Amino acid sequence: MKRNPIIHFLDNIESYICRVLLVFFVVLLFAQILSREFFDYSFSWSEELAVYTFVWFVFFGASYAAKLGAHNRVTFQFNALPRKVVNVIEAIADLFWLGFNVYFVYLSYDFIFNKMNVFWKSQTLGVPMKYFYMIFPIAFTLMSIRIIQVNYYKLIKGVDVKDPEKAEVDKMLEEGGVGGDSADGTKAEG
Numbered sequence: 306m307k308r309n310p311i312i313h314f315l316d317n318i319e320s321y322i323c324r325v326l327l328v329f330f331v332v333l334l335f336a337q338i339l340s341r342e343f344f345d346y347s348f349s350w351s352e353e354l355a356v357y358t359f360v361w362f363v364f365f366g367a368s369y370a371a372k373l374g375a376h377n378r379v380t381f382q383f384n385a386l387p388r389k390v391v392n393v394i395e396a397i398a399d400l401f402w403l404g405f406n407v408y409f410v411y412l413s414y415d416f417i418f419n420k421m422n423v424f425w426k427s428q429t430l431g432v433p434m435k436y437f438y439m440i441f442p443i444a445f446t447l448m449s450i451r452i453i454q455v456n457y458y459k460l461i462k463g464v465d466v467k468d469p470e471k472a473e474v475d476k477m478l479e480e481g482g483v484g485g486d487s488a489d490g491t492k493a494e495g
C-alpha cells in the first residue's frame with residue numbers, strides 16, 4: 306500500500322525542519338567565518354540569527370525525539386515485567402509529561418501574547434522577540450501530539466515504538482554482544 310506523500314511529510318515534519326535549520330545555521334556561520342577571514346568584514350546579525358536558529362533546531366529535535374520514543378527514561382526496572390504492563394506504566398508517565406507540556410504551552414502563549422513587552426526586539430536583527438519565543442508553544446504542542454501518537458501506536462495498534470539507539474543496542478546483544486560477548490555472558494566465537 307502506497308503512503309500519501311502529504312501524510313508522510315507531516316509525519317516527519319520535525320525531521321525536515323531540523324535538516325533545514327541545521328543546514329541554514331551551518332552555512333550562516335561558515336559564511337561569517339569566510340567573511341571575517343578573507344574580507345575583514347563581519348555581519349553583526351549572523352551570530353544572533355545562528356543562535357536563534359540553533360534554539361529552534363533543538364526544540365524541533367526534542368519533538369522529533371518524542372516521535373521516535375527517544376527521550377531519556379529510566380527503564381531497567383521494567384526488564385522483569387511483561388511488555389503490556391510496561392506500556393501502561395509508560396503511558397501513565399507520559400500523561401504527566403503531556404500535562405506539563407499543555408501547561409507550558411498555556412504559560413508560553415500567555416507570556417508571548419499577553420505579558421511580553423511589544424517593544425522587545427532582538428539586538429542586531431531588530432525583529433520582535435515574540436517571533437523567536439514562538440518556538441515554545443509550537444514545539445511543546447508538537448511534542449504533545451507526538452506523545453499521544455506514540456501511545457496510540459503502543460496501546461491501541463500494538464506497535465512497539467522503540468528508541469532507535471535502544472533498538473541498535475538490543476540488536477548488538479542478540480548478535481553476540483558488545484565486545485564479542487553474547488547476551489548470556491559467554492564469549493562469541495569468531
